[in-house]
Amino acid sequence: MLSNRSFALRMVLWSLLRRRSRLLVALTGVTIGATVLLGLVTLCYDIPKQLSREFRSYGANMVFVKDQVGGRLTHGDLESVRETLPADRLVGLTPFRYEPVHNNMLPYTAVGTYFADVRLTSPFWRVTGEFPSEPGQILLGAEVAEATKLQAGQRISIEGRNTNQDRYSKDFTITGTVSTGGVEDAFIYLSLTDMEEMTREPGHIDLVEASLTSGGTPLGDLADLVRRNVPDIEPRLVTRVTRSEDTVLTKLTWLVYLVTVVVLTLTMICVTTTMMTVVMERRKEIGLKKALGAENKKVAREFLAEGLMLGVLGGLIGSLTGLLFARLVSYSVFGRGLNPEFHLVPLTVLVSALVTVVASLWPVKKAMEVEPALVLKGE
Amino acid sequence: MLNPEISPDRILVISDVSKIYGPIKALQNVSLSVGSGEWLAIMGPSGSGKTTLMNIIGCLDSPTSGRVLLDGLGLDSLSSAELTAIRRESIGLIFQQFHLVSYLTALENVMVAQYYHSLVDEKEALEALENVGLADRAKHLPRQLSGGEQQRVCIARALINHPKLLLADEPTGNLDETNEAMVMDILHSLHKRGSTIIVVTHALEVAAHAERTLVLEHGRVASDVRNQPYQK
Numbered sequence: 001m002l003s004n005r006s007f008a009l010r011m012v013l014w015s016l017l018r019r020r021s022r023l024l025v026a027l028t029g030v031t032i033g034a035t036v037l038l039g040l041v042t043l044c045y046d047i048p049k050q051l052s053r054e055f056r057s058y059g060a061n062m063v064f065v066k067d068q069v070g071g072r073l074t075h076g077d078l079e080s081v082r083e084t085l086p087a088d089r090l091v092g093l094t095p096f097r098y099e100p101v102h103n104n105m106l107p108y109t110a111v112g113t114y115f116a117d118v119r120l121t122s123p124f125w126r127v128t129g130e131f132p133s134e135p136g137q138i139l140l141g142a143e144v145a146e147a148t149k150l151q152a153g154q155r156i157s158i159e160g161r162n163t164n165q166d167r168y169s170k171d172f173t174i175t176g177t178v179s180t181g182g183v184e185d186a187f188i189y190l191s192l193t194d195m196e197e198m199t200r201e202p203g204h205i206d207l208v209e210a211s212l213t214s215g216g217t218p219l220g221d222l223a224d225l226v227r228r229n230v231p232d233i234e235p236r237l238v239t240r241v242t243r244s245e246d247t248v249l250t251k252l253t254w255l256v257y258l259v260t261v262v263v264l265t266l267t268m269i270c271v272t273t274t275m276m277t278v279v280m281e282r283r284k285e286i287g288l289k290k291a292l293g294a295e296n297k298k299v300a301r302e303f304l305a306e307g308l309m310l311g312v313l314g315g316l317i318g319s320l321t322g323l324l325f326a327r328l329v330s331y332s333v334f335g336r337g338l339n340p341e342f343h344l345v346p347l348t349v350l351v352s353a354l355v356t357v358v359a360s361l362w363p364v365k366k367a368m369e370v371e372p373a374l375v376l377k378g379e
Numbered sequence: 380m381l382n383p384e385i386s387p388d389r390i391l392v393i394s395d396v397s398k399i400y401g402p403i404k405a406l407q408n409v410s411l412s413v414g415s416g417e418w419l420a421i422m423g424p425s426g427s428g429k430t431t432l433m434n435i436i437g438c439l440d441s442p443t444s445g446r447v448l449l450d451g452l453g454l455d456s457l458s459s460a461e462l463t464a465i466r467r468e469s470i471g472l473i474f475q476q477f478h479l480v481s482y483l484t485a486l487e488n489v490m491v492a493q494y495y496h497s498l499v500d501e502k503e504a505l506e507a508l509e510n511v512g513l514a515d516r517a518k519h520l521p522r523q524l525s526g527g528e529q530q531r532v533c534i535a536r537a538l539i540n541h542p543k544l545l546l547a548d549e550p551t552g553n554l555d556e557t558n559e560a561m562v563m564d565i566l567h568s569l570h571k572r573g574s575t576i577i578v579v580t581h582a583l584e585v586a587a588h589a590e591r592t593l594v595l596e597h598g599r600v601a602s603d604v605r606n607q608p609y610q611k
């Protein structure tokens with residue numbers, strides 16, 4: 001048999017479903033609120049990440065060298081650093097090895113590195129032609145290309161001596177030139193593997209560059225962590241980049257928080273007004289129920305349950321549209337989508353339900369003041 | 380004035396009741412006593428205080444002065460929650476404008492009264508609709524029902540909790556003759572089974588169904604007479 005509880009639920013459901021146009025008005029208000037809320041919170045989450053990635057185009061913000069002068073790092077050190085740094089914040093980690101070499105009797109510095117990593121840590125490199133992709137290929141700094149009058153497609157001969165003073169020499173195919181307006185223009189770049197074969201001296205690394213996004217553990221603390229985990233290493237922050245990055249991000253995050261609070265307040269006012277209208281429209285119905293002998297608390301419960309359902313439903317729909325909204329903003333501002341933060345959906349539904357119920361309290365209190373004698377009066 | 384007739388068969392005793400709204404004296408020194416099982420009609424021109432009197436009897440409003448005894452219980456000095464409880468337990472209300480909950484079916488509208496009173500009982504609610512000839516309309520929404528059908532749903536709702544007193548304020552005011560006759564038939568069968576009924580009307584032919592007619596004018600009792608036994 002039908003219980004009172006399920007009858008009450010049925011009443012509330014019918015009041016929502018059979019008054020669809022009214023439901024739509026209230027629901028739209030709640031949904032817009034939830035949309036903006038989830039949209040903004042997602043952006044709050046995402047903007048620092050996105051911006052931080054943008055900032056990473058300025059290059060590495062942490063470098064590692066051996067802590068004694070003339071000392072060199074090893075591949076083992078490189079892997080230890082990679083394991084120590086948080087993987088989700090590591091944009092790229094690139095080793096560099098510098099060797100003095102000659103071409104046509106003139107001295108140059110050859111740099112061995114991994115080009116796939118260079119692309120990540122130094123996105124600002126302007127390469128004419130291509131990055132080397134196969135063994136035996138080489139990339140010239142713009143100044144070197146100028147001095148040697150060589151260009152992409154031509155071959156270049158490199159010679160030098162290793163630490164045992166053994167001579168080595170090898171021919172490379174030029175794939176392109178790099179220009180940054182900095183020291184890179186004066187270097188000759190080849191893959192670290194090629195360099196190790198050429199010098200017959202594998203294992204050395206002079207410098208490691210890391211590009212890390214901000215958020216979470218401060219970079220300084222990460223540097224300390226590496227210093228503790230990897231023996232004889234000296235991490236250094238590229239402070240010029242990291243400092244401006246942090247201030248901009250902090251200011252931006254606060255701005256978004258502020259906007260979120262304002263929007264939440266406006267939503268609350270909007271929902272209160274909507275619920276107020278709902279109550280005003282239904283004065284007759286409230287009066288009737290009280291005339292039939294309904295206790296105030298029962299009528300109040302019905303309205304609050306209605307508010308709760310509106311809040312949950314609006315929260316669910318608003319979560320979807322909110323994620324969409326955040327995605328759109330992210331696309332149009334940063335030119336790339338964002339990962340939907342699905343774990344924010346239950347939170348949005350909860351906040352939306354809470355805001356709707358709290359916003360209903362005052363209108364419901366007003367509803368309780370409706371005189372039951374009202375229904376006996378003509379229209 | 381009259382002494383209140385305190386006697387066990389008096390379900391309602393009103394003595395010297397006045398209701399004042401600012402400058403307007405809606406009721407002035409009204410006294411009235413209704414016996415258990417009696418059928419009373421209240422007549423009078425518009426604005427004479429009929430609805431005000433019904434509100435006071437129905438515990439929807441309190442008099443400015445005077446005493447009301449409902450089934451031996453004095454209504455003055457009761458809190459609004461206590462008045463609500465009396466409405467729930469002892470009074471069935473029928474209105475001129477029907478006042479059904481628009482988003483609930485006929486059956487659910489009857490069950491609303493059960494819900495606020497005690498426990499919902501779908502079978503009993505359906506029987507109540509059957510008694511007013513609406514068994515086949517149980518699943519209809521008010522807007523799918525004619526005025527007469529809506530009023531019959533209201534009657535079923537008013538009766539569902541077995542009230543001691545049935546109050547109807549112009550129950551046939553919005554109905555055509557056929558539906559009026561149907562409603563009056565229902566009131567007759569209720570009367571036969573011993574219900575106490577008070578009907579406000581300004582139609583003489585409706586008042587003629589009752590056993591007794593009270594006429595109000597300017598908030599005062601102008602006359603209170605026993606009717607001829609009703610004949611079709």
Ligand SMILES: Nc1ncnc2c1ncn2[C@@H]1O[C@H](COP(=O)(O)OP(=O)(O)O)[C@@H](O)[C@H]1O
Binds near residue numbers: 400424425430
């Ligand atoms: N809530 C109220 N406030 C002020 N005046 C009222 C109120 N209710 C009724 N009145 C006045 O009291 C008088 C009697 O009204 P009412 O009982 O509704 O008359 P009837 O039902 O006989 O037409 C009228 O003059 C009406 O304007």
Ligand SMILES: [Mg+2]
Binds near residue numbers: 429430
């Ligand atoms: Mg009236």
